[in-house]
Amino acid sequence: MSLDIAGRPAPRLSGSDGWRRALTTAVHCALALLGIAIVVQALIVVEARPQDLITGIHGMADIIWRAMPPDFSKLPAAAWPTLQTLDIALFGTMVGIVIAVPLALLAAANMTPSRYAYYAARAIIGFTRAVPDLVWALLFVTAVGLGPFPGGLALGVHSVGMLGRLFAETIEQMDMAPIHALELTGAQILVTRAELELLQMRAQLQVARNHLEDVLHTPLSGPELALAKSVAVVPAGGS
């Protein structure tokens, strides 16, 4: 008789328990094999040859070597497009915030005045994010012509998708207890069931705290800058 760690007779597995355990093990193995197969096919499709990184390292070193010392004579010519790129990112972010904040209020389950407004706002946020920034840039170029302006607009509308969702999720995570406590004092209803003062308080207290840094950092270091560069492809300004 087998004993468990406490010296008691170990419970015997019934036939069905044994089969279940074997089946579970088989499923786990199959899933592991499937995962490995997916990774292997990815390596084949991208023609991954890690050894080439070693053998070809002198090529990378050569490029870096030839880039030294930097040619600063090109700097004045690059200054204006660089500034334009940064400003497109800044302008795009501002446009994004202006559109995203009201949309986020409608798209937050705890703030929205109606279910229809909630789904509509979520749909708009999803759509603006799903449409690539380059497509938005093409659309705006046809509307307002070439230059940095359509680039900024494209960035702004595309940012609505990211910022709107970010804001909406933050609003949904807010502690509602102070809001409910103030609602009981008779604070007044404005456009929606939320009061403007409550709204202001919420924004001031939590949204701003959680995401102000994100928003402010975005134009200079985040995806907005990458987008600002990419819209330059359309020619919608920037470098």
Place this chain on the structure above:
Amino acid sequence: MLRVRGLSLRYPNGKVALSDFELTVAAGELVVVLGGNGSGKTTLLRCITRTLKPSAGEIWLADTDLCPLEGERLRRARLPLAMISQHASLVRRSTVLTNVAMGALGRHFTLHTALGGLPSAELAAARGHLAEVGLADLAEQRAGTLSGGQAQRVAIARSLAQQPRVLLADEPVASLDPEAAEDIMRLLQRLARSERIAVLCVLHQVELAYAYADRVIGIRDGRIAFDLPRSQVSREAVHRLYIHEAA
């Protein structure tokens, strides 16, 4: 000041939370409600504030029945009705003074208040309310730094800013140590007397009820088990409120 007549609440699933409830709280009176978990104490308060809509009955706040009112009329009629709960629910990042003054927002709705401002007269009054609850020196401190007892005092000061005639308190000392709990009860008793506020307070601490209540109402299964002056409430009657809970 507060009169409840034939108040009943039946949930959509058929469960009866309150049945034919009657109570009166006069100005200056502190009435404590005792009862086991799920007996209907908090439901009673939520019905009085109209957070829950009663199935039947009347809730008279002075000369106004809150039950048939909705929307803006309900909001206006409810202004003299303040409520504090177990958690102070303060805006932690704002100062104590701002939190207290926010209690007056129901009386003000201007562009200034909509943009987050508070009337200077209300800020001055808020200092007075803070002095009343003994926290005048903490006016500029952030609410998030307060102890539980201090936060509850601020919540009471915020309710005073509302200029209430009736104050509902839902287990206001549940999360406080015994000394802080006594402080809060003493404060509620003093405010009831000095400000002539009708205070209806739900408690689990029987000894506090015996010490501070003018009258005690026992609730069991959504019905009034007794409604007596403190001196006439027997230990046995209180014990019976909790019997089914212990079983």
